[in-house]
Amino acid sequence: MSYKYTTFFKWISISIDYLFLNLSLSIGLLLTSPSYLDSGIPDQYKLNFLLFNLIWFYCSHLVELYQDVLSREAIPTIKATILALAMYFSGLLALKLTLRQLALTFEFVWLSSFLFGFVLLTVKVAFLFIRKTKRHLLMNYKKVVIIGAGQTGEKIRDYINRTPHLGYKIEGFFDDRPSSAQNLDILGSIDQCFPRAKAMGVSEIFYTLPTPDKERVDALIHEADKNMIRFRLVPEINLFLEKNVFIDFNGPAPILSHRQEPLEDRANRFVKRVFDLVVSSLVIIFILSWLIPVMALIIKLESKGPVFFRQLRSGRYNKPFYCFKFRSMHLNDESDKKQASKGDARVTRVGAFIRKTNIDELPQFLNVLLGDMSVIGPRPHMLKHTEDYSAVIDEYMVRHYLTPGISGWAQVNGFRGETKDMQSMQKRIMADIWYLENWSLLLDLKIVFLTIWLTIRGDRDAY
Structure with missing residues (x-):
């Protein structure tokens, strides 16, 4: 361009x-x-x-x-x-x-x-x-042709047509093979490419044939240099990966990645951390400062045991950390293995209310302040569940690239609470990975507001 x-x-x-x-x-x-x-x-x-x-x-x-x-x-x-x-x-x-x-x-x-x-x-x-x-008025449009009327050539053509700001205008295709596509403008064979391209004033050529012949490519590059036409080699990445790839460079070497992660950028991580610190500080000062003594009294009056429930959960890069909650269950030996279910006998009367209204999660803002959690991110799972699900769901561990959150994209899309079957957990993982690939500060704010709205409206999966 x-x-x-x-x-x-x-x-x-x-x-x-x-x-x-x-x-x-x-x-x-x-x-x-x-x-x-x-x-x-x-x-x-x-x-x-x-x-x-x-x-x-x-x-x-x-x-x-x-x-x-x-x-x-x-x-x-x-x-x-x-x-x-x-x-x-x-x-x-x-x-x-x-x-x-x-x-x-x-x-x-x-x-x-x-x-x-x-x-x-x-x-x-x-x-x-x-x-x-x-x-x-701002651009110098370049005429380009594509060698190879196959699937990759079509994708390049379609992408350039959808993004006119790139400054390219497709003149047509050159290919020795007859194309099955009816909407491709085949200008001639590959041997005819340079005489016709030079006559049309073409500036660049995209080579998109699969498994390129090195000798032929070298000859085409040499011919392009002679005619002052830039030569672009487009590898057919989709032969190796079934989804979009992203290209970065480490010096002269191209690095291909099958996933884009906005939070790999330090500036984005800084913004997210500042957001976490501001929100967690406000919640701790204006809510937890008076709520903790009140909840301590209520929880202690109803059942024996500590006010806070501490449980080891899987954090970023699968590093375990202690996640804080208001205790909502009677003391039991299954808390590190078994999820809460509807009508769970372990849940106290106060616990049922604070779980329904998400009050039990508020101490996790202390985890956010300490840096173990974020306001928004994938929900941290018990160590046992991480071990079990990672063995049967291929992309399960990808969610651990992120700092776990109090709420997340999966939760506001209905994938919260007890996971009764493998399909439910897979949908949650897909939602977490989508969040990983599409993070933005505006998305975090959207999830915060949706979480508040679901809490006010009432969530049938909260128990």
């Missing part, structure tokens, strides 16, 4: 964003401290503003916000913007809490961050809309 003004638009984007950042800081300060309208902004605050600019530089650099501003698709652009804003806001809060010499109020931090976030997202959305309608 080739864009005429990539560098120009990158610096235009950077300049506009920093302009709005400093305008938001100035407006936020003047709204919270109107006296500076007459006297002007003191030098001390100007130095603080410089520090905030450096924080934004770091956050935007982590998510590569200004890379490929013309070619990056809309959804990844918005996600990167939201991630950068979340990290920036977290950085400002951390500075305010740790550096007392910053004479800035929380009101200023909230207001300036809101103004900047609102303006930035509005500008990004407007730019993406304009870019979509005017993309043809």
Whole structure:
């Protein structure tokens, strides 16, 4: 793909964003401290503003916000913007809490961050809309042909047609074999490729034939170089893997992966951890601080035993950790082996209520604060269940790439509670893997709200 003004638009984007950042800081300060309208902004605050600019530089650099501003698709652009804003806001809060010499109020931090976030997202959305309608003015479209009218060639053709922002225009196919597909424009044999491609002004050739003949490929590459046509070799990966693959590079070597994991990115992990710390701290301070003494009294009055139930569960990378819950059962010898079932005699009267309303799970916010769990993630299973299910479900252990959560995508989609058959557990695992491959901060927020809604509405699988 080739864009005429990539560098120009990158610096235009950077300049506009920093302009709005400093305008938001100035407006936020003047709204919270109107006296500076007459006297002007003191030098001390100007130095603080410089520090905030450096924080934004770091956050935007982590998510590569200004890379490929013309070619990056809309959804990844918005996600990167939201991630950068979340990290920036977290950085400002951390500075305010740790550096007392910053004479800035929380009101200023909230207001300036809101103004900047609102303006930035509005500008990004407007730019993406304009870019979509005017993309043809920004691009140099390249004519390309495909050698090989097979399945891979069709997929390449369809993908390029679906994504016009790549800047390619398919002229047709060259193949020695007759194609069974009726909708392919076969221009000739492979030997006719370069004379016709040069006459049509083709810039690139995609070679998609399976099991390529090395000598023939070398000859085609040599011919392409002679005619100043770029040659792209497309291996038929689907011969080895039955699902989409993702390509990364380790130096000059391409690395193929059959799964994409957003939380492998450090910036994403940082955002998720900040989210966990903020949510768990709020719950502990405003809910558990008074709920624990109340629940301790109620649980102790009904049955003998500890207030908290501690159980070893499988954590990230299958590392065991003690998961905390309010005790909802009478003391028994089966708690580490047997799941709770409907009408379970082990469950106390108070336990039935707190399990139905998910109150028994609230102490797990202590696990979140300690880093053993996350607010959102796959539910941690008992060690016995991990051992049993991993032996019969092929992808079961994949869920342990993630930190386990208090709630998760599987839970809000109906796969919670007792797993009575293998199919139920497989559906839960598939939901956990989907979450692993599609994580975003917005998805976590969505799951939080769905969890709250299910708790209010009542979940028939909670017992």
